[in-house]
Amino acid sequence: MHELFDFLRIPSVSARSEHRDDCRAAAQWLCDKLTSAGFTASLEETPGHPIVLAEWRGAGPGAPTLLVYGHYDVQPAEPLELWTSPAFEPAVRDGRIYARGSVDDKGQLYLHVKALQAHLAVRGTLPVNVIVLAEGEEEVGSVNLEHFLEQNRDRLRCDGVVISDSTMFAPGTPSILSSLRGLAYVQIDVQGSTSDLHSGMYGGAVVNPAMALARILATLHDAHGRVAIAGFYDTVQEWPAAVRAQMRTLPFNEEHFRREVGSPALGGEQGYTVLEQLWTRPTCEVNGLLSGYTGEGAKTVLPAVAMAKVSCRLVPDQDPRTVERLITEHVARVTPPGVTATVTALHGGRPWRAELSGPLHDAGVAALEAAFGTTPVITGEGGSIPVVGDFERILGAPVLLMGFGLPGENAHAPDEWISVENFRQGMRAAATLLDRFGAARHS
Amino acid sequence: MHELFDFLRIPSVSARSEHRDDCRAAAQWLCDKLTSAGFTASLEETPGHPIVLAEWRGAGPGAPTLLVYGHYDVQPAEPLELWTSPAFEPAVRDGRIYARGSVDDKGQLYLHVKALQAHLAVRGTLPVNVIVLAEGEEEVGSVNLEHFLEQNRDRLRCDGVVISDSTMFAPGTPSILSSLRGLAYVQIDVQGSTSDLHSGMYGGAVVNPAMALARILATLHDAHGRVAIAGFYDTVQEWPAAVRAQMRTLPFNEEHFRREVGSPALGGEQGYTVLEQLWTRPTCEVNGLLSGYTGEGAKTVLPAVAMAKVSCRLVPDQDPRTVERLITEHVARVTPPGVTATVTALHGGRPWRAELSGPLHDAGVAALEAAFGTTPVITGEGGSIPVVGDFERILGAPVLLMGFGLPGENAHAPDEWISVENFRQGMRAAATLLDRFGAARHS
Numbered sequence: 001m002h003e004l005f006d007f008l009r010i011p012s013v014s015a016r017s018e019h020r021d022d023c024r025a026a027a028q029w030l031c032d033k034l035t036s037a038g039f040t041a042s043l044e045e046t047p048g049h050p051i052v053l054a055e056w057r058g059a060g061p062g063a064p065t066l067l068v069y070g071h072y073d074v075q076p077a078e079p080l081e082l083w084t085s086p087a088f089e090p091a092v093r094d095g096r097i098y099a100r101g102s103v104d105d106k107g108q109l110y111l112h113v114k115a116l117q118a119h120l121a122v123r124g125t126l127p128v129n130v131i132v133l134a135e136g137e138e139e140v141g142s143v144n145l146e147h148f149l150e151q152n153r154d155r156l157r158c159d160g161v162v163i164s165d166s167t168m169f170a171p172g173t174p175s176i177l178s179s180l181r182g183l184a185y186v187q188i189d190v191q192g193s194t195s196d197l198h199s200g201m202y203g204g205a206v207v208n209p210a211m212a213l214a215r216i217l218a219t220l221h222d223a224h225g226r227v228a229i230a231g232f233y234d235t236v237q238e239w240p241a242a243v244r245a246q247m248r249t250l251p252f253n254e255e256h257f258r259r260e261v262g263s264p265a266l267g268g269e270q271g272y273t274v275l276e277q278l279w280t281r282p283t284c285e286v287n288g289l290l291s292g293y294t295g296e297g298a299k300t301v302l303p304a305v306a307m308a309k310v311s312c313r314l315v316p317d318q319d320p321r322t323v324e325r326l327i328t329e330h331v332a333r334v335t336p337p338g339v340t341a342t343v344t345a346l347h348g349g350r351p352w353r354a355e356l357s358g359p360l361h362d363a364g365v366a367a368l369e370a371a372f373g374t375t376p377v378i379t380g381e382g383g384s385i386p387v388v389g390d391f392e393r394i395l396g397a398p399v400l401l402m403g404f405g406l407p408g409e410n411a412h413a414p415d416e417w418i419s420v421e422n423f424r425q426g427m428r429a430a431a432t433l434l435d436r437f438g439a440a441r442h443s
Numbered sequence: 444m445h446e447l448f449d450f451l452r453i454p455s456v457s458a459r460s461e462h463r464d465d466c467r468a469a470a471q472w473l474c475d476k477l478t479s480a481g482f483t484a485s486l487e488e489t490p491g492h493p494i495v496l497a498e499w500r501g502a503g504p505g506a507p508t509l510l511v512y513g514h515y516d517v518q519p520a521e522p523l524e525l526w527t528s529p530a531f532e533p534a535v536r537d538g539r540i541y542a543r544g545s546v547d548d549k550g551q552l553y554l555h556v557k558a559l560q561a562h563l564a565v566r567g568t569l570p571v572n573v574i575v576l577a578e579g580e581e582e583v584g585s586v587n588l589e590h591f592l593e594q595n596r597d598r599l600r601c602d603g604v605v606i607s608d609s610t611m612f613a614p615g616t617p618s619i620l621s622s623l624r625g626l627a628y629v630q631i632d633v634q635g636s637t638s639d640l641h642s643g644m645y646g647g648a649v650v651n652p653a654m655a656l657a658r659i660l661a662t663l664h665d666a667h668g669r670v671a672i673a674g675f676y677d678t679v680q681e682w683p684a685a686v687r688a689q690m691r692t693l694p695f696n697e698e699h700f701r702r703e704v705g706s707p708a709l710g711g712e713q714g715y716t717v718l719e720q721l722w723t724r725p726t727c728e729v730n731g732l733l734s735g736y737t738g739e740g741a742k743t744v745l746p747a748v749a750m751a752k753v754s755c756r757l758v759p760d761q762d763p764r765t766v767e768r769l770i771t772e773h774v775a776r777v778t779p780p781g782v783t784a785t786v787t788a789l790h791g792g793r794p795w796r797a798e799l800s801g802p803l804h805d806a807g808v809a810a811l812e813a814a815f816g817t818t819p820v821i822t823g824e825g826g827s828i829p830v831v832g833d834f835e836r837i838l839g840a841p842v843l844l845m846g847f848g849l850p851g852e853n854a855h856a857p858d859e860w861i862s863v864e865n866f867r868q869g870m871r872a873a874a875t876l877l878d879r880f881g882a883a884r885h886s
Contacts, residue, residue: 181643185741194705200624200826203728203756204720205700207710210729210751211664217657257648262637267650267781277647285646286653287744288735293752298628298790300754300826301730308653309736311743313646338710347741383643383743 001097003033004110004423005090007072008099014049014073014140023049023136026072026106030113030134037117039132044152046144049073049136053152056116056130059438064159064359065129066437068116069391070109071138071165074101075412082414096417103418104411108164108404109134111423115430127438131158138165142387149394160360161391162433164426166381166403169250171419174368174376174429176361177401178243179279182314182351183384184323185287188216188331189342190306196292199302206302207338210291213306216341219334220284220310225269227284227312229330235317239280243356246378247275279380283313309346313382320348349386355398363436364400371429402429444540446476447553447866448533450515451542457492457516457583466492466579469515469549473556473577480560482575487595489587492516492579496595499559499573502881507602507802508572509880511559512834513552514581514608517544518855525857539860546861547854551607551847552577554866558873570881574601581608585830592837603803604834605876607869609824609846612693614862617811617819617872619804620844621686622722625757625794626827627766628730631659631774632785633749639735640745649745650781653734656749659784662777663727663753668712670727670755672773678760682723686799686821690718693820722823726756752789756825763791792829798841806879807843814872845872 012026013019027043027050034041034054041054052072059065077087077100085091090099097107112132119126133156135145149156168175192209193202222228254274258266268277277283287310292303312323328343335341355361356378368376388399404426410416455469456462470486470493477484477497484497495515502508520530520543528534533542540550555575562569576599578588592599611618635652636645665671697717701709711720720726730753735746755766771786778784798804799821811819831842847869853859 183643183743185743192706197704198826199726199728199730199754200626200756200824202704202721203825204724204726205709205711205717206704206706207708208728210732211660213732214657214660214729214751217654218661221654261640261645261649263635263649263781264783265650265781266648267779268648274648278645281647283642283647285642285651285745286657286734286749287642287742287746288737289653289656289732289749290737291729292731294731294733294750298752298754299730300626300628302728303730306729306732307737309741311642311741313643336710338706338708340707381643382646383641 004107007106007110008090008101009088011077011088012073012101012136013076014137015076023073027052027134027136030072033113033117034132037113038120044148046148048144051136051148052132052134054132056126058125059127059129063128064437065131065157066434067131067133067156067158067161067395067397068112069161069163069387070112070134071105071136072109072134073136073139074104074106075139079414084415092420095420097420097423098415098417100416102416103405103409104416105138105165107418107423108426111404111427112164112430115427115434119431119434127434131156138387145387146390146394149390153394156395158395158397160397160437161395161399162364163388163399163401164403164430165385166401167405167407167409168403168422169377169379171406172372172374174372174374175379175403176364176368176376177381177403178356178378179315179353179380180351180385180388181282181382182318182320183311183347183349184314184320184327185309185311185347186324186327187344187346188213188308188310189344190216190339191304192339193302193304196304197302199300202302207336208302209339210303210306212336212339213291213308215336216331216334217286217308219330225267227282229284229326231326232282232323235319236282237316243378244276244280247279248273250275250377275380278382280315282315282318285311287311314351316351316353318351320350324348349384350389352389352392354401358398359437359440360398360400363433363440364402366436367429367432368402370432371425447550450549450553451533451544452531454520454531455516455544455579456519457580458519466516470495470577470579473515476556476560477575480556481563487591489591491587494579494591495575495577497575499569501568502570502572506571507880508574508600509877510574510576510599510601510604510838510840511555512576512604512606512830513555514548514578515552516579516582517547517549518582522857527858530857535863538863540863540866541858541860543859545859546848546852547859548581548608550861550866551869554847554870555607555873558870558877562874562877570877573877574599581830588830589833589837592833596837599838601838601840603840603880604838604842605807606831606842606844607846607873608828609844610848610850610852611846611865612820612822614849615815615817617815617817618822618846619807619811619819620824620846621799621821622758622796622823623794623828623831624725624825625761625763626754626790626792627757627763627770628752628754628790629767629770630787630789631656631751631753632787633659633782634747635782636745636747639747642743642745645745650779651745652782653746653749655779655782656734656751658779659774659777660729660751662773668710670725672727672769674769675725675766678762679725680759683799687719687723689821690722691716693718718823721825723758725758725761728754730754757794759794759796761794763793767791792827793832795832795835797844801841802880802883803841803843806876806883807845809879810872810875811845813875814868
């Protein structure tokens with residue numbers, strides 16, 4: 001574990017230019033570890049932080065190839081004063097390793113490196129060919145990864161990708177993350193008059209863009225919490241009945257969830273449990289609103305413009321470009337006379353759902369079962385991890401999301417931690433995965 | 444006119460503490476002028492800037508008393524670089540006097556002082572008793588005036604109040620301002636979760652307060668532009684048919700108005716002309732909106748709170764307190780489950796409408812007719828001048844709003860001006876008003 005601590009001590013904050021050398025140092029540290037384990041490893045330059053690429057091809061061309069993806073960069077540690085122990089000085093308390101990057105993702109990446117290292121040290125070989133790909137820009141949007149995958153498609157050819165950068169459903173409950181929602185994020189700008197007007201002098205004859213925006217936004221859902229944008233659900237696929245049934249058996253207390261978020265009541269689309277709403281159903285949310293006077297007290301302005309940030313979480317097989325177009329058409333349809341509305345696409349990402357079968361999935365289930373002594377549960381995730389779709393699309397290989405974080409791990413907050421036990425069991429699962437994946441393909 | 448220039452040179456900006464002495468200097472200057480004209484004048488202290496109070500009681504207890512109200516304070520002159528000539532160095536160009544305060548309100552106040560001075564100089568007497576009351580806090584909300592009126596109710600007893608602090612409908616068209624809209628200004632705060640959430644992790648099950656706010660605001664009007672708050676129109680009085688008919692004869696080009704504001708189309712309550720909408724009908728406007736992320740680009744936040752500033756312009760006999768209550772009840776009725784909404788009253792003011800008859804009104808019509816050679820038109824005003832209602836309510840006297848500004852006068856902007864011709868004709872109207880008001884009451 002002292003090796004992991006060395007890794008965690010390097011403040012490889014990708015978002016801050018003053019940590020540019022630290023990012024390179026973390027990449028080099030990882031590269032050296034993989035080299036001494038027996039890999040052929042190098043830093044691959046990108047316009048941003050380098051990618052660590054390491055290969056071990058000793059299983060031969062007939063054996064399957066597994067790609068392990070992770071990232072060595074971390075979130076900024078601020079606010080520093082809220083950390084119990086310094087962010088870049090790892091500390092063990094109550095069975096947890098506290099440090100920035102402990103769970104996201106240095107710890108989860110390194111448990112794979114340790115498993116490979118141990119395997120090679122003990123047996124001198126691995127049951128499969130292995131590629132380790134660790135990027136340094138995950139926390140800033142993986143801006144150079146897609147291009148790198150496309151440029152190195154042949155070299156990176158593999159039979160499966162394993163990523164440990166997510167959480168388990170609960171302590172002692174190993175989990176395979178089977179779905180991620182996509183995203184279609186737009187900005188709606190409504191313009192009325194040329195400039196702000198006095199609400200006394202002009203109010204009553206001039207259409208108020210803030211009021212018009214409110215009327216537009218109010219049409220985005222129906223009375224049952226369903227998104228009311230025409231065509232929005234056309235490509236939404238029903239979840240497999242077995243997965244839906246398994247989700248309903250997960251121990252999840254909706255009242256506890258409500259208390260945790262602090263809302264007076266839960267809402268959303270009627271007819272679904274909270275976990276189904278979060279994991280399997282698309283949404284449409286307002287992320288921001290701005291118009292007119294927002295300071296203290298009263299100012300009698302009739303605003304010239306009003307703005308909303310609106311984003312939809314998407315599920316298979318919704319397409320972000322299509323949803324952006326549907327939103328644009330909807331807004332055009334419902335914009336009242338007297339104002340103009342413009343919809344600008346800001347960000348998009350495809351939804352993803354795993355095939356819950358095949359050699360990689362089966363090997364993952366077996367590996368987690370062996371490490372934790374219990375069958376993993378199938379979970380979903382309401383957010384997005386865009387690289388997952390990129391790997392599947394560009395490399396044509398299935399992706400296994402096998403995470404060892406836990407709820408409350410503070411991934412992007414002060415006092416980030418990973419459970420020592422999960423680190424050890426994760427390492428065991430990573431090692432077993434190699435065996436099972438190799439065996440499955442040879443059988 | 445050189446006297447007015449001396450008055451305009453004093454930078455009596457009431458909002459700026461560094462101009463405190465300048466405000467007092469302007470008050471003292473005015474006090475001295477009234478004293479040398481023959482008035483008994485003094486500075487009356489308030490917690491803020493002093494009030495100038497001057498009395499001439501020579502007409503005797505049987506004669507009517509006219510109170511002239513104005514203000515010696517001015518708006519800040521910034522941005523200074525946009526002035527063609529310095530704000531506090533009066534300059535005459537193209538028949539206009541340019542200076543901060545030229546029209547709002549030093550020029551319009553001083554034309555009354557000049558009329559009184561000339562009357563007394565030529566005839567040695569006035570046809571009515573006269574009180575001049577000039578405050579120094581109009582531009583900061585007349586915060587001490589109401590209390591002063593209440594404390595000096597007996598001393599200020601009068602038969603009419605004349606105020607010149609408004610504009611004429613058009614050049615050569617003298618105008619009596621017959622109505623002012625009131626105001627009920629509230630803030631609506633909607634709260635969902637305790638803190639901001641990740642829209643991927645929580646979106647779909649947690650009610651979005653920005654979306655809830657939009658739905659609340661969308662219920663404030665019906666499809667015909669009428670305010671849909673229950674009880675809102677219950678006390679709204681129809682305008683006198685004759686006044687409404689006269690308003691329809693005023694030369695007003697709605698397409699020109701639309702081009703001026705720059706909106707793609709006009710809107711508002713159906714069935715009324717623009718002037719009727721602005722002068723005679725109540726409104727409900729959003730003055731500000733704020734929620735979540737409002738910066739550049741995309742941030743996937745599910746906001747915890749959303750805020751709207753909402754204000755209603757009121758017409759007789761709507762009451763601001765009542766309208767605040769109706770808004771609060773309406774919001775409670777339409778707030779969706781999953782969020783809480785709070786309505787906070789920020790500011791209120793009563794609407795006002797003149798009695799368009801009686802000795803003061805008739806004297807005003809006659810005075811304007813004599814000065815301009817044409818019958819004045821009756822206009823309204825969409826904004827509010829709260830002191831008007833205070834005078835009527837506390838002193839029990841009618842108020843005549845006889846203004847000599849013109850559209851485009853830049854009252855609160857750089858290059859403020861008053862027409863030299865309007866200043867002279869206004870002085871003549873002010874002098875004639877004394878005669879006519881005296882004659883009317885004696886007949």
